[in-house]
Amino acid sequence: MNRISWFILPCLFLLATAQSQQRIGEWKSFTDMKSVRSAVLVDHTLWAATGGGVFIYDTTSGVFTKVTNIDGLDTNDIQTIAYDGVQHIWVGGAGGWVNVYDLHTHQWQTIADIANRTESTHKGIKLFKFKGDTVFIVSEFGVSIFKQSRWEFGDTFQNLGFSSPQISSMALHQDQLWIGTDKGITVASLQTGAVLATYNTFPGIVTSTISALLVYHDTLIAGTPEGAVFFGPLDRAPKSISTLGNSSILELREESEKLYVLSSTGSNFTVKTLASLFDVPLTVAANTDVTGVSFIPGSSPWIATASRGLAHLNGNAWRYIYPNGPNSNFFNSLAVDADGVLWCAGGEIANAGFYRYNPSLSDNIQWKNFTSDHYPLMQKNAERFDNYYNVSRGAAGSMWISSWGDGVVQVIGDSVLRKYNYYSHPDLPGAVSNPPDYVVTSGVAVDNEGKTWIVNRNEANGRSLLRLDNDTSGTSFPDQVYPGWGWFHGMVIDRNNTKWLGSTVPWHMDPGHGLFFFNENSAISGAEPFDGWGQITNLSDEKVLSLALDLEGEIWAGLGLGVVIIPDPSNPGYRNTSYPLREQVIQAIAVDGVNNKWIGTKEGVLVVNPDGTLLLQSYTVASTNKKLLSNDIRAIDIDQKRGIVYIGTEQGLSSLSIRAAQTNRSFSGLEVGPNPFILPADQPLMIRNLVAASTIKILTVSGSLVVQFEAQGGGRAFWDGRDKNGALVSSGIYFIAAFAENGTQTVTGKVAVIRK
Template sequence: MGDWRTYTAKRNIRQLAWDAGRQTVWAVTGGGMFSYRDADQTFADFTASEGLQTTDVSAVAVDRDGTVWVGATDGFLHRYHPSTRTWEYVSDIFDKHEPQQGINRLKVLGDTLMILSDIGVSVFSIPRMEFGDTYKRFGTGSGALVGSATDLAIFNGMIWVSTRAGVASTPLSNPNPSAPDSWQVYTTAQGLPMNSVRRLETAFDTIFAATSAGLALLRGSAWATVDGTAGLNVLDLSSNRQPCADCTNLYLISDVGLLVYDGTSPARSVAGGFQSGPTAMAGNLLVGTLSGILFFDQNFTARLIVPPGPPSDKFVGLAVDRRGVVWSGTGTSNGSGFMSFDGVRWRAYTVQDDARLGSNNYYKVSIGSNDAKWVSSWGNGIALVDDAGNVKKVLNRANGMPPAVDPSFVVAAGAATDQAGVTWIADRTPPGDTAIVKFNPDSSLGYVRGLITRTPNVIVFTDVVIDLYGTKWFANYSRFEPFVAGRASGVYYYNENFSIPGTVNGWGRLLTSDGLTSDKASALAVDNDGNLWIGTDQGISIIFDPGDPKNHIAAYHPISDQLIQGIVVDPLNNKWVATRTGVFVFSPDGTSILGHYTVTGTGGKLLDDDVASISMDAASGTMYFGTEKGLSSLGTPALAPKPDFDKLSFSPNPYYLPASRSLVVDGLVQGSLLKILSIDGRLMREITTPGGRVGFWDGTDANGRLVQTGVYVVVAYSEAGSKVAAGKVAVVRR
């Protein structure tokens, strides 16, 4: 297999850190980390495929050497060296497996890293890369604060720690901060507006605490709310932190924007009216928001910097068009429209930009003729996007799509195009006897009737595929239920031209009594041999002859306990099956499990074991896995083979041995065989390829020994031996 890539939304900023040496800001999000240098407007993106152990990162700090420290919600600590682009990992907190162990903030104090986590405050030596003490409890008795540390500050010879239950302090000279009784505790009883404190900052010879009910300052032994902040949801603070303007005053962000407090007058607004809510600060000139980073000039005029990447992490209905562009819906409720990715640029399609869409609840993409994209919505019909990526029309109740059980809704459930260019559109809960909508090549609509769809039970369609006989097959279950009360069971199928045994008016139905593993069919795929694979909530059924389905059906037992959410057939006829426990890969005949990809097994490169959708770019061999935490891709050798030999290419060439990866031979026809010959014609190795466009050679001869330096001839034969191609590759022994 090839390389993994992960794609996540990184617009929702959790924390920022400023690297003054590189003039770079680092941002952590629920989708990973990115850096941005404004001088040359360059981004660097970090997810699991770039070294993070998890993309759900929550804290970031830069030490005096320019090393970046990254904390995660699962307790994993990362150390990144930008100069060498290398990582180190510290798993001590992660390995504790506590119910709550997320890292909330990282503070660099000289050569010490203070780790504020749900467990408490941990002291970590940067030079030795090892933990010292961890302070878990502050105070004694019923008023003790336990864990949930959010920030730390040094003020007036004291260590101050904020938590979600209050603030605690102890002298810097305390020889044993691990002793709970050595800490003084402050809560609302001592004047804090709220017990949960997000942030601490020092200014004007005192210490401040940010809460969701206002900004507090310490006066003597008690706290008081700063004038002008009562009731404000204060999210972050900054004073004398770079980059800044008016550095000595205290700046704060809240839901209403950026405010300043000068130590005497009430806090006042400096900037507001942001397009999305602020979340974090780096100095007072950089403010993280829910949609990127605000860069302020010295007059506090802002411009928004949006990181590259998908507009949403919800990849719930994937498809890849013939140009290799990836398309996805984002959900049936609280969706973000639909989106596309051409390998360089992401594009969002929303109702805010195109009122014809009706809503942003688009959840499934199907590829039609002429590279059209049919995008199904939950309530507003189906959108037709042309090969250039432009929305041409939206079919809804006003122009021919029948309503769902709720008459104000039109829920499309996928589309499939037959060989005549007719697009068959599934209606989730078709009314009366109108079961299917047809979009004809001349753009007129037609309807298939003859199936009573709502009495005595409601028929539900959730997807449609067309087999080699032209039969339309309809799934009836998806991750987007609730179920319709009194729904009909089984898989329906329809053929208007071919008489299938047991059908009436062209319609037939398969039930568990016919051999289905379950009446809840959630995924359909036709393989390269014409067999129909039906995924259910209890595994897979295979129909070996869709022309007579009830007499040629069998259950596939190895994954009988899995809920199948998607099936893709690659050019080698392998089956890639998306489930809630990862992705399974089956051999062409289904008898062998070739692979099982999970979050753990891929080191987090598969972003979630609950794989909502799956699709493939057959031209490049890239498999895409959609989850509700982002998109993962995997390069595979299952590229669509060439119809005829043209020219063989080799990568890398020259090929240095020993090597960590095999030489790739590209340009093969289906089922090619390879022969490796020395320049004087001696046969060194004979290789059976995977069967697609590429084959591999590991640089060894028939006895498993690495070949010597020289030029080698690679000869490719078609399976029948009637087609031949050859090329040369240079091998260099190190």
């Protein structure tokens, strides 16, 4: 029996594992709720339909409640919301989804019939109308009748007398259904469904598009982008309402016997009221800063706006009400900093700056948004500029945010510290020759000596790679493989200080040129470097979309078709692939604490084991019961300490809690559990707080070796309670010794074993 001499620490440290705020396996969604499409007031509570779900605002307490796909919605792209006057909130979304909330039971129900219909791809729910037990559900292609008492559908009015009309509005008038569309108005019989009349020309108005319908004092009023007309109770010929001429009308409402009109043109809106159709309109609210969409009428109306939540006039000042959240639903890049704060950028389409999420803060301040309106250093040529699309971790707790058009900014804490662009020192070259100051930075990384490297897209002079020597000077390393080409995207730096560069932006899908690398100090074997530069081609696809350095120092490159794995970056001529990923578009790669790879594709998230040979898990919208926001995954990063996987999409941010595991750079004391360890056991003993490549020895109190094995990785090791011969050990106290790979570090712990 082998014996070793060693020093046993007199104290036993059993540290509780820090748990994240989420339960293991719990999903969350984070969305922008500033784009409000519709709102309803129930007692003192406002319910708002937004592009990121529903928010509820208590006007008395000022408290927000968010409702998303996690809470019962089938889509977060909500188009309309209404109250039936009894006990139900009706929510209509894109794709034909209807969700109903019972105010008494506090339960959500789904009505999927319209969403499941196949005769039209235009199925979004536009509005709800109520008459007794009947709910008229207005979708883009028709009006469906739903009976609440039987909880079932009746007829659908779909033949509207026009070719492929898009429905916008509806009104009930004299047992007739009036339906507004982009082609005009259809009048149908409620009893038979027959089309009684159609109208597509209106006096004094060129357009046939109808934006709003309302029955006011037994008179049907139709609003259009160019004014309004009315239909008298006897004479059905449309007549102009001259006092509303040239108004771009969005919505018509009645309140306290008055007619309220919401009109909007560009970034402004006006609410006017009329005591009769021939009255001179009185303006009760006007705003020149934001686009109005819908409203709740009154002397101080609530306005649903396109970009700033609900607007409410408080004296002479407007206040804007929306819950704390990200500035956009676009999440094209993610990076978790050393404090567990998530940094995000939306990309070109979002044009929303960048945003950060701190899960340790209270709900109302977890998100902070950075835009050039509030941070002048983000501006370009003293003008608003918010096209930031890529986030990278820097040295000393800093973050770097790359832009599409004006270089990169460095952020420390909540301060935008500096910018490097065409005019800075050192300067960054433009992506194109004209305009020369159009700088597209595509990634930042820190080498093993603490130097910061910046890579940018450049077609003019090959100056695609810059090393910052200090804050005001740097050294450029021109591309020697393709001197006139430099459309690089993304960068990781390996343990040898070799810079690895991708060649394709996932959402642009530029023609790829393979995987590039650069090392200024040494030649790389197995390749043909040019002054330190090299290129790897003949891949399954030459478009390199994503890059990652794993815990063992291997390079993973996500391609337009599968991945390439370089086990030894000093010898890139030898490479592997992953069979489970061979048919996938690999848009994102993240490495968890046990070296598993989380892969973002166009078909969801795939998790493979450390060498990519086994598919461990897959997550799609369907398999997660719609907890994952989208199958088109744009970015992934992991908070290893809290055990949270963040998944970026163009429909918002999803998060999934996993077991926290983080490999240490140095030993700090073992965590062992369960303790006591009862044998036989369904689960092994877990040993935490290990450095990478640790060796574990289990010993008796006399120092005899029971078993020795290598840690499984990710800062953890597992012992099944058996000795080196495979037999379960006896009851007693056992010491655990963990050794670093180089033998210079040792840490110990102990466990009590109880045999049943």
